[in-house]
Amino acid sequence: MDFEYSDDQSLLKDSVDRFIQNNYGFEQRRKLVATDEGYSDKNWSQFAELGWLGMPFPEQYGGFGGTPVETMIVMEAFGTGLVAEPYLPTVVLGGGAILHGGSEEQKQAILPAVAEGKLKLALAFAERQSRYNLADVETSAKKDGGSYVLNGMKGVVFGAPSADKIIVVARTSGQSRDADGISLFLVDKDAQGLRVRGYPTADGLRAGEVYLDNVKVGADALVGEEGKGLPLLEKVIDHGIAAISAEAVGAMKALNDMTLEYLKTREQFGQPIGRFQVLQHRMVDMFIAHEEAKSMAMMAAMRVDEADETERKKAMSAAKVQIGKSARYVGQQGIQLHGGIGMTDEYAAGHYFKRLTMIDRSFGDTDFHLKRFADL
Amino acid sequence: MDLRFTPEEQAFRKEVREWVAANLPRDIKEKVDRGIELTCDDFSRWMRILSERGWIATNWPKEAGGPGLNIAQKYILEEEIFLGGAPRTVHFGTRMVGPVLLRYGTEEQKKKYLPKILTSEEIWCQGYSEPGAGSDLASLKTSAVRDGDHYVVNGTKIWTSYAHCADRMFALVRTSVEPKKQDGITVLLIDLKLPGLTVRPIITIDGRHHFNQEFFDNVRVPVEDRVGEEGQGWAIAKYLLGHERSNGSGVSMIKWRATKLREMASKERADGERLENEPAFRRKIAELESDLRALELTSLRVLASASADKPIGPEASVLKFRMACMQQAVTELMMEAGAYYAHPLDREALRGQSNAEQVGPDYQFRMAPEYFQMRGTSIAGGSNEIQKNIIAKRVLGL
Secondary structure, three states: OOOOOOHHHHHHHHHHHHHHHHHOOHHHHHHHHHOOOOOOHHHHHHHHHOOOOOOOOOHHHOOOOOOHHHHHHHHHHHHHHOOOOOHHHHHHHHHHHHHHHOOHHHHHHHHHHHHOOOOOEEEEOOOOOOOOOOOOOOOEEEEEOOEEEEEEEEEEEEOHHHOOEEEEEEEOOOOOOOOOOEEEEEEEOOOOOEEEEEEEEOOOOEEEEEEEEEEEEEHHHEEOOOOEHHHHHHHHHHHHHHHHHHHHHHHHHHHHHHHHHHHHHOEEOOEEHHHOHHHHHHHHHHHHHHHHHHHHHHHHHHHOOOOOHHHHHHHHHHHHHHHHHHHHHHHHHHHHHHHHHHHEOOOHHHHHHHHHHHHHOOOOOHHHHHHHHHHO | OOOOOOHHHHHHHHHHHHHHHHHOOHHHHHHHHHOOOOOHHHHHHHHHHHHHHOOOOOOOOHHHOOOOOOHHHHHHHHHHHHHOOOOOOOOHHHHHHHHHHHHHOOHHHHHHHHHHHHOOOOOEEEEOOEOOEOOOHHHOOOEEEEEOOEEEEEEEEEOOOOHHHOOEEEEEEEOOOOOOOOOOEEEEEEEOOOOOEEEEEEEEOOOOEEEEEEEEEEEEEEHHHEEOOOOOHHHHHHHHHHHHHOOOHHHHHHHHHHHHHHHHHHHOEEOOEEHHHOHHHHHHHHHHHHHHHHHHHHHHHHHHHOEOOEOOOOOHHHHHHHHHHHHHHHHHHHHHHHHHHHOEOOHHHHOOOOOOOOOOOOOHHHOHHHHHHHHHHHOOOOOHHHHHHHHHHHHOOO
């Protein structure tokens, strides 16, 4: 058993932490998310130069050959700065789908371009009615000779506005919610009949509704086997869970640090409010919530490549349940202990709270994962 | 003991319901329904409509222009107004200034201010908190120094709800520094158009504009706008606490939200079924509704125990605390109901400033923004921690 980072991992952590310190001050981030794109191309190029965009890809595809622990290190640091660049959609979800399910040609065409920062991706899996059920797919893909025709609508696609290519989850056969019959397609954003209605999200990031109206793609657009896409999608989303768990841990740490500092400096009734025992205990509970979340995020990173599918799913669901509980507590109490200032848009605490809240609404909330854990 | 309403009270309920349906402007109702930010003009229009019907100052005695309703009627009125889809009102004039002037004001002050509160011609805000005086309100520093027939006011007030819509402020200021900080506080009525006074908007994490900060730079307030004596401010503020914490509107608003939650749960789908039939969510709604009954009954018990000569005591803190919890619980469930559709949030559309294509359900803005905003209910108007301190000290004697 070993909970320590290797030397290379420590160097990676230093480098991401330094980037956040230098480029992700709260005011810098505020300006960034207020722009139309909501992120910075300059930062993106820097991610590419530092090797983060190819972190989980094998070296033969221009990647770094990192394990999920490297992704955890990057995402945790991104959480402390509330990084707005579409790293999760591009590298973890889109890149993950190609990495875990793509053909050799697709890997060669996509992964090096992602690693170099030339190509952004998104994974369109959710739909208006689907909630967190990955098999609840109504968007259809009908075979038409050597190609497929896609119709339907994908909802709340993270990173859709900035993506060059979108991996669309569609049904090639069967009924809504059947485990069989789900397929993934790599579609150009400017494909005829595809339209993205982009929007900001409650945590300041970007997502979009993706409308597909007779979008024709070739057989080479299929990612993985036709009709057998669900296990691939589940695996990719489990990687997403491991990644945002780490992000949440970073955000919790930042919010806890900020709250602790506030308790020590804010004076009411002639003393720092941190002298009041009721607030001390609250802060201790927040500290414990972060520690437990950190343990589970580490576990998630170490188990997400687990070959036994059931074990992997149980581990990711357990992690997401803990992240959900901890994020909710730390987020809510972080605001409460700050008082009015925590409620304002011009102060950082509220932005951490919002991201933490939205992480619980991503890839399944606490109720969803409790049920999945129990059913496995 | 009897929980039933009398036939007269039931008739009154019907009357209010029909009146709200007929008189609440459609555009305002739609905004409330969708969670879109209301403009000052929206608030003012609705308040004037309530004024014309005589239902704005429900807490005032009949001889002062109140509608002369009993406790049950007041409760019914508030409930039907909210369940009918009306917005809250900017109620500092009726809830604070009215009761204070009736008790402590001069005849001139009553004549000058009360009629325009009754007609909703003038909207008031409350100038209490300061950057350094939140939970420890008595440590406030905004100073008022006497200069002939005026007080010269310097300092700043913060978290002032709807100051951007208000004409006047009911403010606590410091007229002298005394060994005991509660002494030396005075109430001034301040015209927000006076020279030297600026109002800065504070946008909250829900993306809307509810709060403001005001800066006073040698603002000259006429001495006749002082309420009571110099140094009497703390006693007046305490007198008001009972009024502020005892209104039933919190419960009605939660009830309205609970009906909206049920609507959402019947529209949202989980595994092809209605979300309201999903066992975990179904249980959560049941728990919310059962908690809501406990709050409502407790609230009615407290209201029923009060009378003119025996105002509501520190027990009101129980209601303030539980209302904050319930506002937060119901909005959190609304957000949970939306799942992925809690994410999209176009701030311009939220503020009614965009005609962009709708994303997701038409109750989009009732999810994340309402949940974010309601985190403030356990902070504003005395935090949950302060309410519990009050109960511990003044009710339990700890």
